[in-house]
Amino acid sequence: MQTPLTVMDFLDRAELVYGDRVGLVDEPVQPAESWGEVTYRRMAQLARAQAAGLDRLGVGPGERVAVVSHNSARLMTSLYGVSGHGRILVPVNFRLKAEEVAYIVEQSGASVLLVDPELDEALAGIAVKHRFVLGAGSDEVLYDFANEPVRHPVSESQTATVNYTSGTTARPKGVQLTHRNLWLNAVLMGLHFGASDRDVYLHTLPLFHVNGWGLPFGLTGLGAQHVILRKVDGAEILRRVERHGVTFLSGAPAVAAMILEAAADWDGPVPGRDRVRMVLAGAPPPTALVQRFEDELGWEFMQLYGLTETSPLVTVNRGRAEWDALPAAERAGKLAQAGAPALGTRLRVDGQGEVLVRSNTVLEGYWQQAEETEAVLKDGWFHTGDGGTLTDGYLAIADRKKDVIISGGENVSSIEVEDCLYRHPAVLEVAVIGVPDAKWGETVKALVVLKDGHRADEAELIAHCKQRLAGYKCPTSLEFRDALPRTATGKLQKFRLRSPYWEGHERQVN
Template structure:
């Protein structure tokens, strides 16, 4: 017997086994009415009511529903109310500007747009057939409790979500993740990191980001408690850990730094010692930071490597029994690596040093971009664009081959920023690169050649970008040059432009 895997399996089990248990503690300071404490039975009712509301709107099987929201119980429930009932959820980065959101809505063909109240004004001009501002008023319009929803048959190869990621082009690509991709990724995350119904999970990671790395599925299926954090803040994370009994969280290295900074000023023992485990991804923090997590916080540091295209888990690094006797500094040196392949994943490094992946969590393709899909999945391997090495089965990421900058856990396409700067009348040439930064890992730097007779200041060019792009994509610094060195064929070699800024570092990513 074979039954199709569906993301709805996770909520169905939670409702059946843990129906009376509080499943979600919503952010109390949501700009719209907070849902407060939501049991798994109520969460199941809300998901069905949302699906019935989409039925009433005439939104059929396979149609796309985009949502732009900070972390919220409404966003998390939509993973089931939309994807679990035959449609496709398109979670959108809430930091994007209206023009960027409009492109995603258009490219995905979304007929419904759900908008966070804080973004209602800025996204008012995004064209879409049905729009709802999340909150108490839209709840009455969007959720239909008076009818049973159509339970469309789901094939595990059906697309469940389309997650847009900054790529090597100026426009983001829609990553098609299937029910099978998401189901297996969730099970792998729960298995490798020892999740159970005793866990209390704090959503420090944006839920839109690769669907919260699969934790909204894994921990729901196991009956754990979700604590929604709307905006990341170091002291607030520690308060939630103390008040809610948090045991588990995920985040980028910048979140780790925020927590360590807050812990230094914390009055009394740091909460969560010998209880909290934290999964970090995006880029490995320095070994000294890993050691501080263990010694100053008393939390377990764990790491994954992955991409939106891999759902995201590819490799896992967690302290093994053999490392328990090692000094903290030596253990940190082992944990700084990206890790060993997750169960069922195959990882190799080709002759050019690029990391290739084969796994059940690899995307089906890029939405309506067959050429890009074929290029990424050529020869039956997913080409990550990252450079790395394998040693005793453990992967270390050493460089980034694609024109991607990862700052604070967010991907920035250098080409997209360059296109924006080229729109400035004073700019003749530009190259955008990532440079090391202690807080954010990397930040965006623009190397600019001005047109003859034109002038522009660093502040002016940064402001130009912030007016057109999400704030995190804008350069934090601009360096003016007389020219940019190119190859004989006129190509920029960005790895050479980056070299002086990374010269004293063993790895070319941070």
């Protein structure tokens, strides 16, 4: 017997087994009215009401519903109210500029756009059939409690979400993740990171980011409690850990650095010692950060390597019994590796040093981009664009084959930033690279050649970018050059441009 694996399985079980348990604690301070504490029974009712509301609007199965929001109970419930009832959720990075969001709405063909109140004015000009600002007013329209939702058939091969990611093209690509992709990723995350109904999970990771890495699904199915955090702040994370008895969180190395910084000024013992575990991803963490994390916080450090295209789980690194007696620095070095393949995942490194993946969590394709899909899934393997090595089954990321900069866990397309700088009338040539940064892992640096007879300074060009791009994509520094090195065919040799800034670093990613 086979039954379809769909994301509704997780909320259905939570409602059945843990219906009276508070499953979700919404952010108390936010521009939209907070939902407060929500039981799993109420969360399931809200998801059904949202589906019925979409029925009432005439939004049919397979239609796309885009959401641009900070972490919130409304966004999390939409994973089920939209995707769980036959539509496709498009979670959009709330840090993007209006032009970037407009492109995603248009390219995905979304018929509904849900907007965080804080972003209402900035995103006011985006054309879409149905637009709502999240809050008490829109709740009256979006949630129909008087009618049961239409039971649209949902198969595990259907697209559940389209998650846009910055790649090597100037425009982001929409990653189609199926119900099967999300279901298996969620179960594997729970298995490898030891989730249970005793967990209290703090949402430090943005929910738009690969659907919160799938943890909202798996932890819901297990009856764990979710605590929503709207905006990341190190001291506030520690306060929530203490107040709610948090046991589990996740994020980029930059978030761990924020927590360590806040802990240094914390009055009294750091909350969560010997109780909290945190999984990091987004960029390989420095060994020193790993050691400080376990020594100073007393929290368990875990790591995964993955991509939006893999739902995201590819590898897992968690302390092994064999490492318990190792000196702290040696143990930290082992934990700083990307890790071993997740259950059911196959890895290999090709002759050019690129990491290739084969698993059930690999994307269905890029939304309406057949050529890009064919290229990335060539020869039956997903081509990550990352360079690495495999030693005794453990992957270490050594370099990035794609020109994607990962700053604070967020992908930045160097081509997109270059395209923006090229729009300035004084710019003749530009190359954008990632350079090491102690806080963010790496930051964006622009190398610019000006046109003859034109002038522009660093501040002017950075301001030019900030008017057109999300802040995290903009250069934090800029240098002027007389020329940029190119091959005989005219291609930029970015590895030569990056090399001087990475001297003394073992890896070309930080």
